[in-house]
Amino acid sequence: MAGPDLALDPASAPLQEPGAATPARDQRVFVASQWQLTWWRFRKHRMAVLSGMVVMGFYLVVLGADFLAYADPNASEAQRSLMPPQTIHWFDGWRFRPHVYPVKGARDPQSFRRVYQADPDQKIPVRFFAEGFEYRLFGLIPTSRHLIGVDGGRQASQTIFVLGTDVQGRDVWSRLVYGTRISLTIGLVGVTMSLVLGVVLGGLSGFYGGIADTVIQRTIEILRSIPTIPLWMGLAAALPRHWTILQVYFAITIIISLLGWTELARVIRGRFLALREEDFVVSARLVGCSQMRTIFVHMVPSFMSHIIAATTLALPAMIISETALSFLGLGLRPPAISWGVLLQQAQNVQTVAISPWLMIPAVPVIIVVMAFNFLGDGLRDAADPYGR
């Protein structure tokens, strides 16, 4: 679709040759499928394409978290509590030889804090594809290779902490990578659930109208006028303390999607209402298609792109919700790792002032939320390729 015939792309063509439309180009527009048109239109939105790549990058991190992390995210060590980030020095003189300086910790006799001193005379070489803890890549291939690492990473003197360590001496980078896995999938699962609810209820509401529509619309109105966060807090506080990580994880997704479906249902109802009277839907009904067939074969494909856009725009809200709940200590709880759980350590200003790297988990939250917003915007604009 993309590839060598880029110049024929009808979307970018007017930029190159304003006004001139060759027959070949016209033909392409006429025979292009809706998805092709959508794709052409989406591609024009630079920011959205870039954001799409960022989002994909984050999901690659989700897949390869074990590979990208070089330390066990739960391995704590009192001897290296709150260690500042170690800079990787890429060159040794003129030779490419990445290394870090070993860091020695000592207790400051006055403040009783641990202070760390780097020793620039010694060098710890940083290896690529280094040996580390064992894991299964993508849950299948057993291996112990990690993107980077140092030899004998278990000893306190031979360490690499790219983003420093937290209060309990756990590696912030590795925890961040694992946190990405939970924070980003919780959004996906949550949005899937909202989507199912939204499509079913929004569809019922829009397709049948009448009493079903009234009841569903009033329910949505009521749900929307309930202050979200107190409700979430109440529900999250109700989760039994002894539940396993997995149980809490699913409970939290249910809680955040409980209110998230309303917006999707609204969008889908709107599309159903708009389409219900269209000629192709009426004729489908007249030739005797079953209702299921009318809905799923004829109607849904024509607003699939709208659903995808609405879903993309709903995702950042889910991610923020999880982060906020976990930040309050009501969402996921340690030993589970998510961005919110990581940020809990940054709640105390005094701690953050001394160890600012504890705030780093805020960065991916902001980047992902922005990327999803731009991506969703682009998708929404592209969703209706026949307009304008």
Added chain:
Amino acid sequence: MLAYIGRRALLAIFTVWAISVLSFAIIQLPPGDYVTSYIAQMASMGSVVSDEEAQNLRIQYGLGQPIYVQYFKWMRLIVQGNFGMSMEWRRPVTEVIGERLWLTVIVSVAALILTWVLALPIGIYSAVRQYSVGDYVATFIGFIGLAVPNFLLALVLLYLGFVLFNAHIGGLFSPEFQDAEWSGARAWDLAKHLPIPAVILGLAGTAQQIRIMRANLLDELRKPYVVTARSKGLSEARVILRYPVRVALNPFASTIGYTLPYIVSGSIIVSLVLGLPTVGPLLLKALISQDMFLAGTIVLMLGVMTVIGTLISDIVLVWVDPRIRLEDG
């Protein structure tokens, strides 16, 4: 018009009832009750609660009865204006919440006002000077405002205040006014502390409103009546402010409804980070200790505030935009 308001008001009352059931249900959800968490709390401090005392507490708070009986008793109290006793504080709920509820309202309304004061002119500017540097700056700030969760913003500002000015910028009062009686000096102190929480709470809303205002006004500016006004020789300010801005304000009005609840909701988490004496931190504690009347009352009151906000915006919308009246009539 009256019928419309009446219907809205009925729906609002129904919503309040639904919220009361929901908030009660939520509070009943956790296994155990306040007495179990009280016993656990006492045990962690090394003292033992006797079975007899636990039994007495349960009877005192009516915890042994079926849930629907508890709900009706709670409702009957509320209708009489009595919100029950806070189990943890051993004081009437109204007394515990008291000032905090007003401070929540003050902070939220300040954020709302700030949102409007900033969003309106910036939105108008962005639309009139589309694609100018100012427009891009506004759009960029808008996106940041939407993307940064407000509790993170609070955290960052707190950190910057601490590192750059060595000052604690949280709270709503200086220490000397913390528990003081209300006076002019205390109100002034509050006013001085208000901007930071108001900015943090209002930023996301402001960003959204700027985008809405800009989009609305851009649609209006292209219409022929604007050209007519201009060709009749009206000054540019008059052309823009007198007609298209007024029309563009209509959809804007409909957003008050969800802006206020959004701010109130957000204020809970932000209050925890900034240490504001609003109902937020109180709610979190009450939920954790299962202080059911306190938590229930707070959720209910926030819900009522939300419903009132929505109702007001619905009415304002009908009042400013006659087209809606026609559709519904």
